[in-house]
Amino acid sequence: xxxxxxxxxxxxxxxxxxxxxxxxxxxxxxxxxxxxxxxxxxxxxxxxxxxxxxxxxxxxxxxxxxxxxxxxxxxxxxxxxxxxxxxxxxxxxxxxxxxxxxxxxxxxxxxxxxxxxxxxxxxxxxxxxxxxxxxxxxxxxxxxxxxxxxxxxxxxxxxxxxxxxxxxxxxxxxxxxxxxxxxxxxxxxxxxxxxxxxxxxxxxxxxxxxxxxxxxxx
Amino acid sequence: xxxxxxxxxxxxxxxxxxxxxxxxxxxxxxxxxxxxxxxxxxxxxxxxxxxxxxxxxxxxxxxxxxxxxxxxxxxxxxxxxxxxxxxxxxxxxxxxxxxxxxxxxxxxxxxxxxxxxxxxxxxxxxxxxxxxxxxxxxxxxxxxxxxxxxxxxxxxxxxxxxxxxxxxxxxxxxxxxxxxxxxxxxxxxxxxxxxxxxxxxxxxxxxxxxxxxxxxxxxxxxxxxxxxxxxxxxxxxxxxxxxxxxxxxxxxxxxxxxxxxxxxxxxxxxxxxxxxxxxxxxxxxxxxxxxxxxxxxxxxxxxxxxxxxxxxxxxxxxxxxxxxxxxxxxxxxxxxxxxxxxxxxxxxxxxxxxxxxxxxxxxxxxxxxxxxxxxxxxxxxxxxxxxxxxxxxxxxxxxxxxxxxxxxxxxxxxxxxx
Numbered sequence: 001x002x003x004x005x006x007x008x009x010x011x012x013x014x015x016x017x018x019x020x021x022x023x024x025x026x027x028x029x030x031x032x033x034x035x036x037x038x039x040x041x042x043x044x045x046x047x048x049x050x051x052x053x054x055x056x057x058x059x060x061x062x063x064x065x066x067x068x069x070x071x072x073x074x075x076x077x078x079x080x081x082x083x084x085x086x087x088x089x090x091x092x093x094x095x096x097x098x099x100x101x102x103x104x105x106x107x108x109x110x111x112x113x114x115x116x117x118x119x120x121x122x123x124x125x126x127x128x129x130x131x132x133x134x135x136x137x138x139x140x141x142x143x144x145x146x147x148x149x150x151x152x153x154x155x156x157x158x159x160x161x162x163x164x165x166x167x168x169x170x171x172x173x174x175x176x177x178x179x180x181x182x183x184x185x186x187x188x189x190x191x192x193x194x195x196x197x198x199x200x201x202x203x204x205x206x207x208x209x210x211x212x213x214x215x216x217x218x
Numbered sequence: 219x220x221x222x223x224x225x226x227x228x229x230x231x232x233x234x235x236x237x238x239x240x241x242x243x244x245x246x247x248x249x250x251x252x253x254x255x256x257x258x259x260x261x262x263x264x265x266x267x268x269x270x271x272x273x274x275x276x277x278x279x280x281x282x283x284x285x286x287x288x289x290x291x292x293x294x295x296x297x298x299x300x301x302x303x304x305x306x307x308x309x310x311x312x313x314x315x316x317x318x319x320x321x322x323x324x325x326x327x328x329x330x331x332x333x334x335x336x337x338x339x340x341x342x343x344x345x346x347x348x349x350x351x352x353x354x355x356x357x358x359x360x361x362x363x364x365x366x367x368x369x370x371x372x373x374x375x376x377x378x379x380x381x382x383x384x385x386x387x388x389x390x391x392x393x394x395x396x397x398x399x400x401x402x403x404x405x406x407x408x409x410x411x412x413x414x415x416x417x418x419x420x421x422x423x424x425x426x427x428x429x430x431x432x433x434x435x436x437x438x439x440x441x442x443x444x445x446x447x448x449x450x451x452x453x454x455x456x457x458x459x460x461x462x463x464x465x466x467x468x469x470x471x472x473x474x475x476x477x478x479x480x481x482x483x484x485x486x487x488x489x490x491x492x493x494x495x496x497x498x499x500x501x502x503x504x505x506x507x508x509x510x511x512x513x514x515x516x517x518x519x520x521x522x523x524x525x526x527x528x529x530x531x532x533x534x535x536x537x538x539x540x541x542x543x544x545x546x547x548x549x550x551x552x553x554x555x556x557x558x559x560x561x562x563x564x565x566x567x568x569x570x571x572x573x574x575x576x577x578x579x580x581x582x583x584x585x586x587x588x589x590x591x592x593x594x595x596x597x598x599x600x601x602x603x604x605x606x607x608x609x610x611x612x613x614x615x616x617x618x619x620x621x622x623x624x625x626x627x628x629x630x631x632x633x634x635x636x
Binding site: 080193195 | 411
């Protein structure tokens with residue numbers, strides 16, 4: 001195979017990504033999410049394992065030729081890369097949620113264009129959502145366990161990803177709105193897409209996703 | 219470090235001091251680029267770093283500009299690019315001369331950047347603009363010039379760089395015909411390089427257009443392989459798309475005449491900045507770099523903004539990016555002549571007259587110290603005046619002994635220059 005370098009995200013879509021790459025005939029059995037190795041040279045191709053939010057960075061800078069990443073990350077970062085293929089896997093939704101008992105208050109506050117405080121890992125996505133509605137929000141960026149924010153009064157609501165809704169239910173959070181849905185995408189560096197189009201397209205074409213897997217982000 | 223440097227003595231985020239040898243290399247590349255520009259008859263202009271903020275129309279570029287206010291409280295910006303200032307210059311100053319106006323520049327431009335994105339707030343661009351001609355030969359001429367610039371710097375077409383060429387009017391024309399309603403949305407997705415989005419929107423078009431709308435932006439391949447244009451011809455529906463394809467063919471014919479067709483990759487999905495390019499559009503890439511080395515294309519609508527509806531085409535090279543992909547080069551020749559005697563000054567002059575660059579280290583210093591100094595300034599030799607002759611020694615990189623040889627200035631010059 002090609003000598004392409006491929007960025008594979010840890011976490012929720014790691015297994016989906018491996019399945020897609022394996023489906024394309026790459027020997028990826030050796031890749032392990034929790035291994036200490038960060039880079040694997042297999043079968044002529046190179047794989048790097050990184051945090052999902054770092055995948056677009058590697059690809060945009062050309063440190064990886066292509067990568068697999070959720071549409072949610074692409075929308076948040078808006079990297080300058082070619083979005084080549086929808087794998088259809090790792091389906092999830094970007095939602096606005098608030099604690100059950102205060103949901104009505106939050107809804108009313110948003111309707112009346114009052115400022116609401118929003119905890120999120122996706123500040124740009126949240127900002128665009130509120131600005132797009134002509135509403136005001138104070139956005140608080142967190143890096144994990146966003147559900148905690150409204151429970152302890154850090155924010156009134158959250159913008160976050162959910163697939164099954166389990167974590168939301170466990171924390172008595174109720175969905176107020178759906179901002180968008182997301183699936184795993186193949187992204188390609190702008191140069192690699194043009195200079196190595198044949199290899200890149202062939203690989204992307206032979207990668208198969210499967211619609212039925214929900215992404216476990218909760 | 220005993221004391222921390224105060225923050226205000228650092229350079230501002232995104233800017234940097236450029237030191238030798240990198241600065242030497244930058245200036246050297248600039249002069250070689252200028253030489254190529256001149257060989258095509260381009261004349262260099264210098265415009266102010268400050269412009270009224272109104273001259274830049276594109277919201278993204280305006281947002282990315284550094285702004286300040288003049289004494290009349292008018293908003294100014296540091297030029298974020300060079301094409302618009304040159305368009306302004308042509309419209310205001312050159313109206314009485316016959317077109318086309320072939321101008322070049324080599325200047326820094328300024329853009330605000332987020333910290334942590336690995337981008338510069340100040341970077342050097344060199345480029346050309348041809349204003350006042352719609353000819354495909356001008357588009358091809360600038361592409362050939364761009365390829366020529368890269369080649370003159372030791373890069374080989376097809377191996378070290380490629381120029382990726384598209385034609386915005388082809389897909390736009392196709393969509394005006396095939397998707398009068400959703401066309402704008404499809405182009406928006408394509409400008410964001412979201413081929414998944416383009417595919418999804420195309421699938422919603424009537425059957426006879428869905429395939430073309432999805433397939434055209436994915437037509438990518440070497441220009442020497444005729445199959446890309448052949449496939450494109452199958453989608454050339456409507457006058458506009460047909461004319462755009464004809465224009466692309468013409469450009470390729472001229473590029474073949476220029477002998478640089480093997481550098482070109484066609485990409486009919488390349489449209490560049492949304493609503494900016496109106497015809498040919500191109501980007502140069504190196505396999506060593508994930509970013510573009512240069513961008514260019516035809517922008518027939520920009521000059522209208524300045525009251526002169528003139529067609530135009532041109533490109534800008536990112537010099538810092540270009541530097542990162544150039545083959546390594548021998549450091550320039552330099553001799554350090556140690557001594558602060560009148561004799562030393564006289565010997566320095568004699569060597570310079572023989573064509574040897576000489577740095578006179580006006581100090582009474584030991585060979586070891588002189589060698590250390592020579593290494594710090596990238597010189598390959600040290601020498602001392604020796605009663606009409608010169609004691610000359612090459613400097614290795616290691617700590618080995620310094621071995622002087624006494625010779626006449628003429629012989630010394632010959633040795634250094636050989």
